[in-house]
Amino acid sequence: MYQTVVRYINDQNMLKPGARVLVGVSGGADSMALLHILQQRCMDNGGVLWAAHLNHSLRSQAGQDEQLVRDTCRRWDIPCYTKTVDVAAVAARTKRSLEEAGRDCRYQFFRELADELGADHIATAHHQNDQAESVLLHLLRGSGIRGLQGMQPVKGKLIRPLLCVTRQDIERYVQEHQLPFCQDLTNHDPAFVRNRIRLHLIPYLQEAFNPRIVEALNRLAAIAQEENAALDEMADRQWPLLSSWVEGTLELDADRLREEPAALQSRLILRALVEVSHQSDWSRDDLLKVRELLSKPGSNLILQLADDVRVGKVYHKLVFTQDLTDSPSFCYPVTVPGQVYIRELGMNYSLAIVPAQEWQPAPDTIALDLDRLASPLCLRSRQAGDRLRPLGFKGRKSLKKYFMEQKIPARQRNRIVLLAAGEEIYAVMGFMVTQPAVVTDSTRRILVIKARPDAKAT
Template sequence: MIDAVKAYIAAQRLIEPGDKVIAAVSGGPDSMALLHILRDLSQESGFNIVAAHINHKLRPQAEQEQQFVEESCRYLQIACYSKTIDVRELARQNKTSLEDAGRQARYAFFNELLQQLQADAIATAHHQDDQAETVLLHLLRGTGIQGLRGIMPRNRDLIRPLLQQSKQNLLAYLQENQISFCLDQSNQDQTFLRNRIRHQLIPLLQNDYNPQITENLSRLAEIVRAENEFLQQIMLNYWTQLVCSQDEQGLEMDLEGFKALPLAARRRLTIMALSAVGGPAGWEARDVEKVLDLLPKPGSAKILQLKKGIMINKSYDRIIFTSNWQKADVFNIEVTIPGEVVLPDGSRYRFMLTDCNHINTDAGDVYLDYDKLSLPLVLRSRHQGDVIQPVGFAGHKKLKKYFNEQRIPFRERDRVAVLASQSGEIYALPGLCVCSPAAVDQQSQHILLIKRAADENNGYNLKSR
């Protein structure tokens, strides 16, 4: 057993000499086997080990289990760090299951210790049977190739040194070395899907279909993991080509380039985008299909809302994935001439009077015939039913149609400034167009000049027309 785990650690490069490793120890058979195996290997391979235990306060035995782990560590001369968290209350506050709340609490504590102790890795006791359960769990939920990888030997700071060992092997090791452990009766609670897979589905598959099902599922995970790594390198090239922008709140991807890819590549890129914006956990095949189903639909106003608060919008030539879709503030500001207007997004417009001799259309400024305007003016958001008559267009058209023609992204439309009279006649969309009722002509004498400040920050930079 020790030699097999040592070889696996070396093959997967999980621990190097001089590393400090935190062993996650619940007191159950798996984690006690991990603790003893790592203790023996640490002396032989030259790395350091400490233990971490979390008391979830979910069962009467929790205090006894914490005491058992601490005493075991004292006997082995291993430093032990324990923490008590009311997981039931945490689940209530976060509106999540006890299982999820417990997992979040554990890994938050482990990562806190990782930073505090300047450790190199957190070792958990996941084994071959856990791997088989995870592959089946992902299959039942509807997964792609990445889900069939199951539990990874290494996931950033998390390592699983026992992943190739069966539960039977671990129990035999404990018995052979007379190592005590605790039994968590909640592992028998078949209200949890994973426990039903463990106690019902896998025994059924072993007895009626294949006695080696656990080993075969574990081997499948290894094969898929290697092939996935190869495919991921290809996908990273596509990602570099197609992602136009990315920040902490979301990303935008080139739509036409995305649509030209094979279906398999589109699916994998979608998972990559969802993971980049909303974290890798919890995404399912149906989430990917919902995104792909959105893309052929006409228009740019459709917004798909998925779990974790992630929203997706197909906006002309872009696919937008975001975790922070904020509707723009509505504004309606009376204009003082001369004067300046600052919009909610920080855009600044200055208004002043000039004459025909000072018109410079190359500067991107807006010029209107002041004598044609009905004062006072307002700079406002769009209104339902707005119509405009852009210069050069014979009739009127709805503002919505104009936005469609100009391919203004849906989420930007409420940020476009509309210069109008108080009665609703639109004179200009500064930065986009001037309307015929206010256009400068040969008879114009007094000119209203609108200059947009150079430090604009609303992300929309179109020259006037």
């Protein structure tokens, strides 16, 4: 299997000699096999390897999984980085499934750590069976060609070297090399859709229709990837010819757009919606509504979509705008200790000073190192050009990018409270404390901020 994976890595131009690779390692057989293979590959090509493990805090065995990864990396002399996240709390707060929240937390951790380490690539252990499950999942949702392409071997920094092998190949490799691994019992929980596809649908399709269904679905994904790439290339060529930004609005030449094939129309409309809203999860229904607007006779027609996006047909233009005028803008000075009432949100914030040795974590509170904060402090909404320093991130990240990574809808972003002093953001309330304000072992005084809704406002 090692030679098969190495040939695939070379065919897909995944790794150059001396590549610096961060491997996502859950502790399961797939990721342990990937780590073992890439260790050999990096030794042969002068590369650098790190391992990253995210503890999801979902299972009683999660700590054991983390310890197995740590111990194995220590024996194999691979630097290992771990992080613990309460994925269930993230899922509840963002109203997403555990699967979605866990995936997003993992990739955010991997991206931030890769940036900090200067990694060229992030490697994950997805294989052909995972690919088959992904294609079926998208098919059942009625996805188009973008969904049917499944997971790409290379996507930006992300690489998937095991997409050339099956789960059975990996199990044999793990046995042959006597690699340690842990079992994730949630993989057998039928509450998760992907598990039902793996445990029930694929075996049924293998028995009743095609014993090589995994191979067939991987072939479908490869075809869809080729055709999707062709559509993207066509859209890239047409985009500068029919799009322009005018005073903060995005305009498409309606006449030229109308002449394009339906599939290319949809691809260009999707690009316009993403550019305006910074959200990528637009549905086919949204695209069809815009295409219907495009085909209607007349002018001064308006279509209202989600995330406060409006599409207007004005003479020979499709005009895309995002209306955020109803979002509150505020800035309140902070006295410590003290109280702040944000009228626009109907929220009270209490600020107290607690000696570090007396502090205990509590719900609906955040804790910051008071002596590391500049003054004057304020609680405010976001401002144009805001940047922050997340924990573990090298340098500054735009607040807009952080909100996008957290999948916070654009219409909600002005309602998120920031603790700041000048241009330095110390906390994104309800989400995180930034690197300059995080509590450490040397912290002496802790600023504790508690949020609660105003009874009259609710």
